[in-house]
Amino acid sequence: MAYHTDYKTDEEKLSEEIRLKNLSNVYIIYGNDTYLKEYYCDKLVSLSYSGDPFFNFQKFGYDAVIQDVYDAVNQFPMMSDSKCVLLDDYDVFSCSQEDFERLCRLVGEVEDGCVFIIKFDYIDFDRKKNSRVTKLSKAVEKANGKIYNITHRTKQQLTKMLIKSAKNRGVELFETEAAYLTERVGDDLSVLKNELEKLCLYRKTGKITKEDIENVCITDMNASVFDYVGCIVEGNVSKALKLLDKMFFMKTDEYSVFYQICSVYHDMYRALAAKRAGKQKKDIASDFSYPSNTVFRIDRANRYINRFDFSKIEKSYDCLIKTDKILKSYGANAREILEQTTVELAAILLGD
Incomplete structure (x- = not known):
């Protein structure tokens, strides 16, 4: 994976590239700051193509067919000299080996005149010791592409x-x-x-x-979201919906709420996996690079996992992935969608 060793952060480097309009052909954008990832990705997209976006900008989601992505990348710009293809949150961990290998080959075949951006939001790309992360990263580096970890600012x-x-x-x-x-x-x-x-x-x-x-001002949303998930775990849907309503009342961005909910489910999955493997809190914090000021998240996750098994966690992830796809669609009512998601997540825990 590309690790940058000088004094500039990845955000600063990407910002400078955009300012100078000195773009690469391939990018991987990941990290823990949803707002900044979206901001810089939008900037990259707007600089990457000219002409009609209907022809020269294609966006694919987590359920993309790699052949379609391949065709889009290799298609010539229409009445323009540049185009952009965005692959947003494609699940490189659960896709077939054939599709993954083809994606790795594709990043090395992007021609001048096209910018291919791979952005990760819900999919946790920043994983230690994962062979697919390593292989895709090496393919991007070999193609002289850029990999940027966009994290929260200091x-x-x-x-x-x-x-x-x-x-x-x-x-x-x-x-x-x-x-x-x-x-x-x-x-x-x-x-x-x-x-x-x-x-x-x-x-x-x-x-x-x-x-x-x-x-x-509201208090840290993390605390509110943990309480919300706690209500789901307890089967108290009414209270969970009230907490959700309170966050909306305080004008909290719906998408930020959703991604924080996803983050809590990541914590619970890790806690459950650690429990099965006989690992301790310190092992989770080390293996998944939790900053010292966020280790409390593991303690909270451990409170909830007694109601879960891997089947229920998997069903919960399926629910969240579906929600993410709907939220990214045009004209989605985020509040109604999150309320429905709340009910579905609670129903998963009540099932056999």
């Missing part, structure tokens, strides 16, 4: 961004209050931007205070 970067954004809205936000905002809300950029918007509308002019943040 507290210092977030603080600087929040202060600048508030100033652009005519409101003062000082470093102490900006740091407190990140502590209270978390480091998910989409959530932070939403909460800052609410603060600026609330304050209108002058200085944002700690009291303003406490009165207006």
